[in-house]
Structures are given as structure tokens and as C-alpha cells.
Amino acid sequence: MAFGRFKRGAAASPAEPVTLKILVAGGFGVGKTTLVGSVSEIKPLRTEETLTEASRPVDDTAGVEAKSTTTVAMDFGRITINDSLVLYLFGTPGQDRFWFLWDELAQGALGAVVLVDTRRLEDSFAGIDYFERRRIPFTVAVNHFDGADVYPAETVREALDLDPEVPIMVGDARNRESARDILVSVVEHAMRRATSAAQQHEPAPAR
Amino acid sequence: MTDPWFDDAAGPVVRPYAMTRGRTRSSSDEARLDLIALVIAQSPDGEGDAKPQEDAAGSGQGDGGGAAVRPDGGSHRDADVIADSTLAPEHVDIVLRCRHAPQSVAELAAELDLPVGVVRVLVGDLIDSEWVRVSRPVPPAELPDESILREVIDGLRAL
Numbered sequence: 001m002a003f004g005r006f007k008r009g010a011a012a013s014p015a016e017p018v019t020l021k022i023l024v025a026g027g028f029g030v031g032k033t034t035l036v037g038s039v040s041e042i043k044p045l046r047t048e049e050t051l052t053e054a055s056r057p058v059d060d061t062a063g064v065e066a067k068s069t070t071t072v073a074m075d076f077g078r079i080t081i082n083d084s085l086v087l088y089l090f091g092t093p094g095q096d097r098f099w100f101l102w103d104e105l106a107q108g109a110l111g112a113v114v115l116v117d118t119r120r121l122e123d124s125f126a127g128i129d130y131f132e133r134r135r136i137p138f139t140v141a142v143n144h145f146d147g148a149d150v151y152p153a154e155t156v157r158e159a160l161d162l163d164p165e166v167p168i169m170v171g172d173a174r175n176r177e178s179a180r181d182i183l184v185s186v187v188e189h190a191m192r193r194a195t196s197a198a199q200q201h202e203p204a205p206a207r
Numbered sequence: 208m209t210d211p212w213f214d215d216a217a218g219p220v221v222r223p224y225a226m227t228r229g230r231t232r233s234s235s236d237e238a239r240l241d242l243i244a245l246v247i248a249q250s251p252d253g254e255g256d257a258k259p260q261e262d263a264a265g266s267g268q269g270d271g272g273g274a275a276v277r278p279d280g281g282s283h284r285d286a287d288v289i290a291d292s293t294l295a296p297e298h299v300d301i302v303l304r305c306r307h308a309p310q311s312v313a314e315l316a317a318e319l320d321l322p323v324g325v326v327r328v329l330v331g332d333l334i335d336s337e338w339v340r341v342s343r344p345v346p347p348a349e350l351p352d353e354s355i356l357r358e359v360i361d362g363l364r365a366l
């Protein structure tokens with residue numbers, strides 16, 4: 001039918017989905033892979049990215065070239081929202097020395113989750129700083145580990161010095177509903193951002 | 208001086224890179240393909256996405272596939288890629304997977320068990336030879352618009 005005529009154009013593939021990504025960050029062992037696995041329709045896949053640490057200061061390994069490469073593993077999952085929309089989740093490598101990788105991952109990201117273990121709050125500082133500085137909408141999700149003291153969300157908010165607009169949730173990364181709610185909170189946050197940005201650029205509605 | 212065992216973009220020439228003949232960048236794209244860029248199979252004559260049905264109309268854009276012969280029907284439709292002697296088995300694997308359904312760069316890397324850097328090179332070759340194309344190769348600067356975000360929220364809630 002009419003399809004044949006437009007083969008060359010972008011319209012040739014009506015079924016080409018839009019892909020979106022959300023990052024999942026946090027310290028070592030805080031539950032990143034678990035969260036991705038809880039909501040992903042595929043079991044979390046691992047992929048390796050080879051990175052060149054061109055301008056990094058040399059570590060203590062004397063005699064090694066200043067330039068070195070590192071392979072980092074990221075895990076990711078997928079949620080097919082519908083035929084035209086696919087959401088990918090990327091668990092970021094937990095080590096501080098891989099922050100530079102985040103720039104690539106974070107580009108075009110819809111938002112992020114920073115997982116927090118209240119026993120090691122400081123492990124989440126780097127992630128929070130990163131997303132704050134790049135103005136990437138993020139939700140802080142407190143994972144409650146067995147044996148850890150339970151703190152109210154607002155106490156954690158104060159301890160982390162979070163902006164009032166940053167959503168904070170207490171959840172369990174192992175639980176699908178909990179993981180889903182965390183993601184919904186990220187997207188809602190992104191949407192509020194988008195709405196307020198739009199209002200700033202448009203004349204106020206006459207009323 | 209350049210060290211033949213070291214590449215700026217991809218690091219040491221290690222075994223996985225042998226299949227890319229040591230190359231770490233493809234000629235067709237300077238920017239790194241986004242991890243969630245979708246790789247979509249194209250029919251070898253550059254006439255759009257690979258589809259079961261064929262339509263001979265239209266002028267041919269350069270036939271990078273070289274030896275590619277128009278498949279004569281559904282049952283042997285993968286014979287063209289397999290017959291292309293310029294492709295490594297990994298290239299063929301990528302085309303076949305993408306004919307099944309569009310695949311993100313990250314998924315291809317995970318499923319082929321190859322580093323993302325290698326997959327970028329292989330996909331770059333396939334773009335050059337027009338076996339595949341890539342949707343939105345680099346991340347957009349802007350957040351998706353509100354209607355898309357709303358759709359994501361509704362979709363997640365329905366999980």
C-alpha cells in the first residue's frame with residue numbers, strides 16, 4: 001500500500017521505538033543490580049565498556065604508562081512500556097574512580113536513582129553530587145537492610161542535605177512493586193522539572 | 208609515535224579486537240554510538256528496513272553489500288548476509304539478530320558477549336555497508352516531552 005512509496009524516509013518504520021534510560025547509582029553492594037533485576041523483563045545483562053583513562057593521574061603502579069585502559073562492567077535491564085517506548089535501566093559501576101564513565105551513560109538519561117544504605121550514607125554522596133551538578137532529576141531510595149537502624153525519610157534527607165524537590169523513598173530493591181514505585185518517582189520528578197521549565201519559558205497563562 | 212598495540216579509543220589490542228582487524232572506530236561515525244541507540248536491519252539495497260516482503264521499485268542507493276543477492280522469498284532471506292564474504296561471523300550475527308527485532312547497542316554487546324567498543328566498530332561497518340541503520344545514534348540534548356513521560360509513568364504503574 002502507501003508504505004512502498006515512503007520506504008526511504010524516516011516514516012518507513014512506524015514501529016521504531018523511542019528508547020529511554022534511567023541510571024541506578026549508589027555505593028558498592030547497595031542493591032543496584034537487585035533493583036534492575038526486580039523490574040527488568042530480562043534478567044540483568046552485563047556489558048563491558050572499555051575506557052581509556054587518558055588524563056588520569058597515574059596510580060601508585062610506578063613504571064606503568066600514564067594512559068591505561070580499564071574495563072568496567074555495567075548491568076542493565078529493559079522494560080518495554082509499549083510498542084513505541086522502551087526503557088533501559090543501567091546500573092552504574094560503583095567505584096569512584098569510574099565517575100568519568102558516567103558522563104557517557106548520563107547523557108540523554110531521563111533520570112536516576114541513587115540507592116542509599118543508611119549504614120554507609122557517605123557512599124551515596126558522590127552520586128548525589130554528580131546528578132545535582134548535572135541537573136539530572138534523581139530520586140534517593142533508601143534500601144533497608146536487615147539489621148540496619150530504620151530512619152524516617154526526612155532524617156535521611158537532612159543528613160544528605162537534599163533539595164526539597166528531590167523525592168526520597170524508603171524501599172526494598174528486592175521487591176518489584178517497591179522498585180517500580182522508585183522508578184515512577186524518578187519519572188514524575190523529571191516531569192515536574194519539564195513542566196516548571198516550560199512555564200519559565202512561556203508567558204503565564206492568562207487568568 | 209604510535210604504539211601498534213595500543214589504540215586511543217579502545218586501549219590495548221586484545222583478542223576481541225582481532226575481529227575488527229584492530230580497528231576501534233568505524234569510518235561512518237565519529238561520535239560514539241549511544242548504548243541505547245537501536246540498530247535496525249535494512250534490506251541490502253538500501254531501500255529501507257528489512258521486511259519480509261520485497262519491492263523492486265526505486266533507484267538503488269550504493270549497494271555496499273557487494274555480493275548481496277536479492278533474496279527470493281521468505282525462507283532464504285538470511286542467505287544474503289551469510290553469503291557476504293566481506294562480513295565476519297559476528298557481523299552476520301548482528302544483522303540476523305536485528306532482523307529479528309531492533310536491538311540496542313548495549314543488548315548486542317551483552318548477547319554477543321563482546322565489549323561495547325567492539326560492537327560499536329562492527330555496527331559501524333554494517334552501517335557503512337548499509338546492512339543496518341541506527342536510530343538516534345547520539346543521545347538527545349533534551350528530556351523527552353511530557354506526553355512521553357506520562358506514557359512511561361502509566362506504563363510503569365501497570366507493571
Ligand SMILES: Nc1nc2c(ncn2[C@@H]2O[C@H](COP(=O)(O)OP(=O)(O)OP(=O)(O)O)[C@@H](O)[C@H]2O)c(=O)[nH]1
Pocket residue numbers: 026027028029030031032033034035091094143144145146171172173174
Ligand atoms: N535487606 C535488603 N537486602 C538487599 C536489598 N537490595 C539488595 N539487597 C541485597 O544486597 C546484596 C547486594 O546487592 P546487589 O544488588 O548485588 O548490589 P550492587 O549495588 O549491585 O553491588 P555492586 O554491583 O557490587 O556494587 C544482595 O545480596 C542483595 O540481595 C534491600 O533492599 N534490602
Ligand SMILES: [Mg+2]
Pocket residue numbers: 032033034075091
Ligand atoms: Mg551490581
